[in-house]
Every structure is written in structure tokens, then in C-alpha cells.
Amino acid sequence: xxxxxRVASLPKGTFSDEAARYFFRDRDVQHVYHKLISDVFRAxxxxxxxxxxxxxxxxxxxxxxxxxxxxxxxxxxxxxxxWVYPAVQNLxxxxxxxxxxxxxxxxxxxxxxxxxxxxxxxxxxxxxxxxPHAELETLSSTSEAIRTVSENPGKGWAAIGTRTxxxxxxxxxxxESVTDHDNNYTRFLxxxxxxxxxxxxTTHKTSILITLPDDYPGALHQVLSxxxxxxxxxxxxxxxxxxxxxxxxxFFIDILMSMDSVLLPAAIAEIEAIGCQVRVLxxxxxxxxxx
Amino acid sequence: xxxxxRVASLPKGTFSDEAARYFFRDRDVQHVYHKLISDVFRAxxxxxxxxxxxxxxxxxxxxxxxxxxxxxxxxxxxxxxxWVYPAVQNLxxxxxxxxxxxxxxxxxxxxxxxxxxxxxxxxxxxxxxxxPHAELETLSSTSEAIRTVSENPGKGWAAIGTRTxxxxxxxxxxxESVTDHDNNYTRFLxxxxxxxxxxxxTTHKTSILITLPDDYPGALHQVLSxxxxxxxxxxxxxxxxxxxxxxxxxFFIDILMSMDSVLLPAAIAEIEAIGCQVRVLxxxxxxxxxx
Numbered sequence: 001x002x003x004x005x006r007v008a009s010l011p012k013g014t015f016s017d018e019a020a021r022y023f024f025r026d027r028d029v030q031h032v033y034h035k036l037i038s039d040v041f042r043a044x045x046x047x048x049x050x051x052x053x054x055x056x057x058x059x060x061x062x063x064x065x066x067x068x069x070x071x072x073x074x075x076x077x078x079x080x081x082x083w084v085y086p087a088v089q090n091l092x093x094x095x096x097x098x099x100x101x102x103x104x105x106x107x108x109x110x111x112x113x114x115x116x117x118x119x120x121x122x123x124x125x126x127x128x129x130x131x132p133h134a135e136l137e138t139l140s141s142t143s144e145a146i147r148t149v150s151e152n153p154g155k156g157w158a159a160i161g162t163r164t165x166x167x168x169x170x171x172x173x174x175x176e177s178v179t180d181h182d183n184n185y186t187r188f189l190x191x192x193x194x195x196x197x198x199x200x201x202t203t204h205k206t207s208i209l210i211t212l213p214d215d216y217p218g219a220l221h222q223v224l225s226x227x228x229x230x231x232x233x234x235x236x237x238x239x240x241x242x243x244x245x246x247x248x249x250x251f252f253i254d255i256l257m258s259m260d261s262v263l264l265p266a267a268i269a270e271i272e273a274i275g276c277q278v279r280v281l282x283x284x285x286x287x288x289x290x291x
Numbered sequence: 292x293x294x295x296x297r298v299a300s301l302p303k304g305t306f307s308d309e310a311a312r313y314f315f316r317d318r319d320v321q322h323v324y325h326k327l328i329s330d331v332f333r334a335x336x337x338x339x340x341x342x343x344x345x346x347x348x349x350x351x352x353x354x355x356x357x358x359x360x361x362x363x364x365x366x367x368x369x370x371x372x373x374w375v376y377p378a379v380q381n382l383x384x385x386x387x388x389x390x391x392x393x394x395x396x397x398x399x400x401x402x403x404x405x406x407x408x409x410x411x412x413x414x415x416x417x418x419x420x421x422x423p424h425a426e427l428e429t430l431s432s433t434s435e436a437i438r439t440v441s442e443n444p445g446k447g448w449a450a451i452g453t454r455t456x457x458x459x460x461x462x463x464x465x466x467e468s469v470t471d472h473d474n475n476y477t478r479f480l481x482x483x484x485x486x487x488x489x490x491x492x493t494t495h496k497t498s499i500l501i502t503l504p505d506d507y508p509g510a511l512h513q514v515l516s517x518x519x520x521x522x523x524x525x526x527x528x529x530x531x532x533x534x535x536x537x538x539x540x541x542f543f544i545d546i547l548m549s550m551d552s553v554l555l556p557a558a559i560a561e562i563e564a565i566g567c568q569v570r571v572l573x574x575x576x577x578x579x580x581x582x
Contacts, residue, residue, distance in 0.1 A: 038415040066409055117431055118357055124329040140408055140429040221519040228512040238529045
């Protein structure tokens, strides 16, 4: 086996692949691609890879709740880092094929646009305004859409997808950032048993899972008291039904503080003392987005 | 225009379609199908349909966060009902083609399984254990997968998808409920300006959106106090970043109480009094699942 560390992610050209490359920019790693997110998780759980890259919020690479459930129920892999990425979709195609004499691509030359259904929805206003006559066809991923366009030249087809996939399949970015809102973002986690450090990290986060002792009104309120009086800032809170019993919940809480601090372990100890179960999913650097 | 009320949803054979049929079981309505969730929303917003059916939790019909954002930012349609549906995937194909002399389908006869990538992931253990040699191919929806199998007889193909879509395209359910965990569920909302009543509803919920006046530690804790001391039970809480400013959040809260009660409007008035913005997204019946 090679000594080069291995990073598992969804296939080349997906946002997950872009995230995997970002986590290990300028480092010697081997990228290993899996079509199914379950295989991405299992690769690291079985030791075939050192880390897995998991899309966890606002993603079109699979289902957020499924990935979250896997992280909690199916595997036991600590979170090593997070990256919040402004998910930008582009209109891509063969410029030469879609252009008139001016050399610029022309909307009338586009007969069909292919993409992932959610990417289509994110670019809805753009498509309606710029390409009202184009047929829309949905495929299982944006990279699949780009691949299909590259394999069907001369038909006036275009795709909505990433810059990486466009480059991969030799297509041109006809128009950048065609998403209707420029504040979409996607959040990725790096999980695995191997340590990960990044000197560029400016913030540190801790993710915990809290299960309340009973489904009584106000239990969550009591839990939050432990953070509130210490002025510990939370960046996320989300309830999810446990899979065991209807009406019983666990809570994901993201805290803007490292477990190395004095305050956070004290808060967690108090929450456990009142009868809650607390599982620390990871205490990790949050990487800033840098172009 | 016909006087029959119109219900917009994602295409025939999707879970959304099953939900639309459930909401209007035994009623005279016209089902209108749209490929894009944006068109499902717009249909009712523009008055072409009376209601829209929106998959809102644990769904593979599109992206939950996108649908939630649309409900908050893009359209102003009150929630009229919810339905929580145990999302069951099945192995479907042509029984005759995949069977030996015994008349039962045999795993060795299946060369390829087609489905939506998330449905594949939900049935991961089943596929690995029962059909380890089958090729896996992902398409944009489970109904698309079933349609593709129906159009390619004689090749040993099968699909993972819904019972409705199997019936629609003349395929057999080879094995029921092949999802690895039998407690998956999907939540659907019925939204629209037209009233909706259902005598079968056993519970009532109210969904609100709270924006905190400032991102100060403990603000959420204070908001929850208003519910806690009244012993008002919450069934969901979720923070989402506002699209306006980084680090500012709004909270979705689902409350197990109708706005017709005395306590809930009082709690909301107090939360507003401390400087929070509250938007009531709807107060509606929650329909039980009945086979």
C-alpha cells in the first residue's frame, strides 16, 4: 500500500471533489472517488482511505439528512475540519458550437439545457429569462450533465455545473455564476481517524449531539442555559427525531469554540449532570473560503 | 377554466405524487405535474393551481434546504396541512424476465440496478448483500429509473423505486421495502391560499419563523423561555443563516399546538415584545399515515 494518504469523495467534478481538493491544496494526497456516498463513508471506516469528504449542508450532492444520519448512526468517524463553500453554478458548453459570427455564444443556439434537478431550480430565473425556449433535461448530477453534453457535440446542448467539471470534459464556461441568488453556499466536513491540521484556519468549532433524557417541554431550554450564561455562541441548532422512539429528539449543536477552552467542557459536564447524553462529534478548524 | 380544484406536485410516481394523492384521497381534484420544484411553487403562486405539495424533510425529491428557502423567501403561501410518510423503496422489475423455472425472480438474473443516488444509498446494505454483482447506475429520480427499466426489457435490469411508479410503468414489485432502515420517513407540506380541511387529522401544528434582533449569545434561550414556562411542546427547531448577513440566523420552530389556543398567541406576542420578528407560516392539521 502506498504511504500517500488517501481522501475519499464523490466523483470528479462534483462540489465534493472541489472540497476534497481544497482541504488538501498543496499537499501530497491521493483522491479516491466513489459514486455512492455510502461508499465514501465506508472507505474511511474500513481503513481503505484516511479521510472522507461529506457534503453536510445545502448540498445538491445527495441528501443532507441521510448524510447526517450516517454520521450519527452508521459510522464513528470524528470531524476533522469544515469548509463552507459558495456553491456557484455556471452555464457551460462548446463556445464554438453555440456562437454566431461575433464569436459570442448566443441563447438562440442552445436547444437544450441538462443538469441536476436542484441545480436547475437554483438557476430557475436565469433559465426562464435567458433561455425560455430551451428544453430542460434532468440527470443525476451536474458532472453527468456536463459529460453528456461533451459526448453530444453539434446538437446545441449546454449544461449547468461546476467549473472543474467543465474543464474535465473540455467544455467552456459560457456564463459564470448563473445561480439566482449569489449567497448559496455548501458546507463540507472532513471526517476520519487521522489527524488533520490547517494553519489557514481562523475559527474553531465543536459539534455535539445531545439526547434529552425525556421529551419534556423546556428540556432544550435548560440545555441552552448552560451555554447562554457562559456567553458561548452557537452557530447551529437542529432537532432530529431519534430513530428509536417517535417524539424523542436529539439535537445537533455547533459551537463557536474549541474543546481546548475551559468553558466548553464545563458546560458539557453540566448538561450531562442534568441527565442528557452528550456525544462530541468533533472539535475542528473551520477553513475560510479563499479563491 | 374547470371548477375542479388543482393540485401541483412533482411528476407521477414520485413520493410527492403519492403525498398529493393522499392529501386529496376520495376528493375530486385535478393533479398537475411539474418537473421542477420551482414550477410546483409558482403554479400556486400564480393562481394556476390551488395548492402545491412540497417535500420538506428527509426527502429525495430535491433539496430540503432549497424548498425551505423558497417557502420563506420566494413565495408567500400558507401551510395548509402536513403528512409524514414512511418512505419505502422497493426492488422492481419484470418478474417473468428475472425468474427461473420456479417462477421466482433470482438475484443472479439481475445485471444492473437503476435508481436515484440517495435511494441507492438508503438501500446500500440490501444491494451489497443481495445483488453484489449487479452494476449500479444512478438517474435523476426513482421514477425515471423505473421508466428506463420498462423501456429496456430483456437486459436483466431492475430499479429501486416506489410502488406507484412500478404500477405506472407496468413493472412488478420483486421485493418490498428494501431500505436498510424501516424508520425512514418523508414529510410533505400542502401550501396554498385555498382552505383545506381534513376530518382525519388527530393533531394540529403551528410553524413559525423567528428572527432574533441581534446575534447575541442566549437570544434563542430567551425565546424558548416563552414556550417552556407555558409547557408548550415543540416538535422541531432548526437554525438557518439569513441570506442578508453572515452570522445572523433565523429559526424554524414547529409547535404542537394550534393558533386557536389561548397560550400560543400569548407566547408569540411576548417573543415579539422582546424585539424578535415572528412570522406564522401556517397553523394546520397533521395527517396520520394510514395504509
